[in-house]
Amino acid sequence: MYDQLRHDYLGCAGHPTIRTPHMDTLAARGVRFSNAYVQSPVCGASRMSTYTGRYVHSHGAAYNGFPLRVGEMTLGDHLRSAGLGCWLIGKTHMKADAAGMARLGLTPDSVIGARQAECGFDVWERDDGLWASGPHGPYDDKRSPYNEYLKHQGYAGDNPWADFANAGANGDDLASGWFMQNAARPANIREQDSETPWLTRRAMAFLDQAQGPWCAHVSFIKPHWPYIVPAPYHDMYTPQDVVPALRDAREKDNPHPVYGAFMDSRVGQSFSRDEVRDVVIPAYMGLITQCDDQLGVLLAHLKATGQDKDTVIVLTTDHGDYLGDHWMGEKDLFHDPSVRVPLIICDPSPAADATRGTTCDALVESIDLAATFIDVAGAQVPRHIVEGRSLRPFLNGETVTQWREHVISEYDYSKSPMRAALGVSIRNARLFMVADKRWKLIHAEGGFRPMLFDRKEDPQEFVDLGASDAHRDVIAQMYAHLANWARRPSQRVTISDAQIEAGTGTGDEVGILLGAFSPEDVAPDVAAVYQGKIPD
Numbered sequence: 001m002y003d004q005l006r007h008d009y010l011g012c013a014g015h016p017t018i019r020t021p022h023m024d025t026l027a028a029r030g031v032r033f034s035n036a037y038v039q040s041p042v043c044g045a046s047r048m049s050t051y052t053g054r055y056v057h058s059h060g061a062a063y064n065g066f067p068l069r070v071g072e073m074t075l076g077d078h079l080r081s082a083g084l085g086c087w088l089i090g091k092t093h094m095k096a097d098a099a100g101m102a103r104l105g106l107t108p109d110s111v112i113g114a115r116q117a118e119c120g121f122d123v124w125e126r127d128d129g130l131w132a133s134g135p136h137g138p139y140d141d142k143r144s145p146y147n148e149y150l151k152h153q154g155y156a157g158d159n160p161w162a163d164f165a166n167a168g169a170n171g172d173d174l175a176s177g178w179f180m181q182n183a184a185r186p187a188n189i190r191e192q193d194s195e196t197p198w199l200t201r202r203a204m205a206f207l208d209q210a211q212g213p214w215c216a217h218v219s220f221i222k223p224h225w226p227y228i229v230p231a232p233y234h235d236m237y238t239p240q241d242v243v244p245a246l247r248d249a250r251e252k253d254n255p256h257p258v259y260g261a262f263m264d265s266r267v268g269q270s271f272s273r274d275e276v277r278d279v280v281i282p283a284y285m286g287l288i289t290q291c292d293d294q295l296g297v298l299l300a301h302l303k304a305t306g307q308d309k310d311t312v313i314v315l316t317t318d319h320g321d322y323l324g325d326h327w328m329g330e331k332d333l334f335h336d337p338s339v340r341v342p343l344i345i346c347d348p349s350p351a352a353d354a355t356r357g358t359t360c361d362a363l364v365e366s367i368d369l370a371a372t373f374i375d376v377a378g379a380q381v382p383r384h385i386v387e388g389r390s391l392r393p394f395l396n397g398e399t400v401t402q403w404r405e406h407v408i409s410e411y412d413y414s415k416s417p418m419r420a421a422l423g424v425s426i427r428n429a430r431l432f433m434v435a436d437k438r439w440k441l442i443h444a445e446g447g448f449r450p451m452l453f454d455r456k457e458d459p460q461e462f463v464d465l466g467a468s469d470a471h472r473d474v475i476a477q478m479y480a481h482l483a484n485w486a487r488r489p490s491q492r493v494t495i496s497d498a499q500i501e502a503g504t505g506t507g508d509e510v511g512i513l514l515g516a517f518s519p520e521d522v523a524p525d526v527a528a529v530y531q532g533k534i535p536d
Contacts, residue, residue: 001050001217002291003043003091003129003224004331005317007036007340009288017241018285022296023344026315028357030346031395036364037407037435038319041331041338044093045412046318046366051075051092051119053370053386055408058490062412062430064093070100073385073493074120075370079215082379087210088121089203090219091128093318121217125202129195129221131161132178146198153193164189166226177226180276183283186231191290194230196222200294204301215373218298223287223321233286239278241285246325246337247272248462256451256464258431258444261418263327271322271329281323308348312376314369315344326461332413334433334442335461339409341366347376347395354397362394363407363437384496387488406481409433422446434482441466441478450475 007013011020012027013034039049044064045056051074052059061068068074076086096108096117106113118126127146150160157163168175168185175182187194203218210216228234255263262268270276295315302308320338322328331338343364367388371381375390393400413419414429422429428446435441440461442451452465452475465471519527 001090001219002288002315002317003219003221004319004321005223005288005291005342006320006323006337007034007342008337009285010342012344013342016243017237019236019289020292022292022299023315023342026295026299026313026346027344030313030344030352030357031355032359033343033345033364033391033394034359034361035407035437036316036341036343036366037339037409038317038341038366039408040410040412041319041334042411043318044095045410047093048119050316050318050366050369051094053078053367053374053388055367055387055490056410056412057486058387061095062410063415065095065415066412067095067097067100068119070097070104070106070116073382075215075217075373076115076120076122078370078374078379078382078386079377082374082377083213084377085210085212085214086121087124087206087214087216088118088126088219089124089206089216090126090199091221092119092121092126092217092219093128094119124206124216125199127199127221129161129224131159133159133162146195149198150189150193155189155193165194166228168228177228180227180270180280183227183279184234185228186234187228189230191230191232194290196220196287196290196294197297200297203298207301207305207307213377215377220291222291223284227280227283227287229283229286229290233290234283235286236289237282237285239282242278242281245274245277245323246460247327248460251326251462251464256442256444256466257422257448258418259333259451259464261421262332264421265329265418267329268327271324272327274324277324284321284323310348312348313344313346314372315342316366316369317341318366332411332416332418334409334411334431334435334440339433345372345391345395347392351396355395360394361437362400363404363435364391365404365407382496384489385493387490406434406436406478406485408482408485409435432482434478434485436478436481439474439478441475441482443479443482450479452478 009015009018010023011018012024012032038046040046040056042064045062048059048061048068049056052072056062059068059072079086101113101116106116108114108117125145127144128140130140131144131147147161155164163174165187166177167188168182169188175185199220206216302311319331320341321331322337325337326335365388368391371386371388371390372392374381375392381390411431414426419429424446430445432443438456440453440455450466452471453461454465513530516522519531
């Protein structure tokens, strides 16, 4: 998993100049899913959906720093039940439910407590990145093994992540990566010591000692901002490699209030400027190519150790990056540059031979990965818990006659400055997206009209039809999809449909007799039990 990797910034996805030969090779060896969507366009909520196989509405960890409640079943729980270890190498953006753990007497230094605190994973190496400091304290106060590595390599200071890995040099001064004007400078670090190669080596160290069947979540922080990359990647791309922004003046003409608020934010204003895009995007592309080169190192290690023959490889991300499209930066809304993501699955088994190098355009959600991994492990997907669906039929070239007709994504913006700018209450600062292959509807709580895009006539999603009287029927149909989704039994996770079915009968079998007027109203053997001889 790469962080903030756009679906269209891979060579195999059609980008005209970016070099991603190893990602392209992976696609040639597997299946590329071209319509994959995350369940939230923000790191924490999206990842919690990927790890649980459940919608944000179900698991409740709706934003960065919102704890995943204690007891929520995760990928690690499901896979360990199937005989697989489940390991973290890199980032999760998980915040533990410390109050819930304390209430249940779970301590972080116990095996169960540690797994609860780490999103169900056993930890080989956790590093969430973003070891920033500022006037309000550190962004992340956990231990940073990457910073410890840098100090061991001789990089000075309390926070070499900020001073070297994510900063350039400007004479005797630091050119901080937080200022995007410095994106064209090389990061002030040896390339082999930067974050992506370091985590690749940690992943290979795991592979060298791994025993038995396992799942490894290798989670890179890049190409997530700060947008700065070491040589030789810093000048590998130029402004001539920057594709034109997907934006239209009509988007600024009386926009939906929520969309307008995000466009007017500092990041939206910055990425609306071509000089910002011309500096940032070449660095973003350089970060991606560095990620691709390190993927090549990892794939070569798998091959050299013979593990490529029995390892399913999945490449994806937690969300995209607007990069100036739709007059936006970051990833806070539901246009495709933000919520549609790359997904490549390479299964080495002979069953998948027929689909190698193919592209699947089915509507796929990130929650499908948990179901797929459980299926690959040979276990039954617990559909009353995991809301995603296994993708193995697509990998095996099977005819799939019943598949989802729409995808869902959610966003809680209650912690953002945009909530205050809009005057929206905390409980109403929520957005929902429902999209099929033609239409995309975005609902905003708080009395706002919807947003609607016709992706057949307007594939770039420039024209908002949410106020169009001519589209009332379409809007009603999309709201019906959203309402049907909202009525799913997502909280009944302790008993499956099969268990309910197995226990369904007359009711007589549980030892309680209800509704019978006479012995003739029940089966003879039941009547005999209740008509037994009175004890002496």
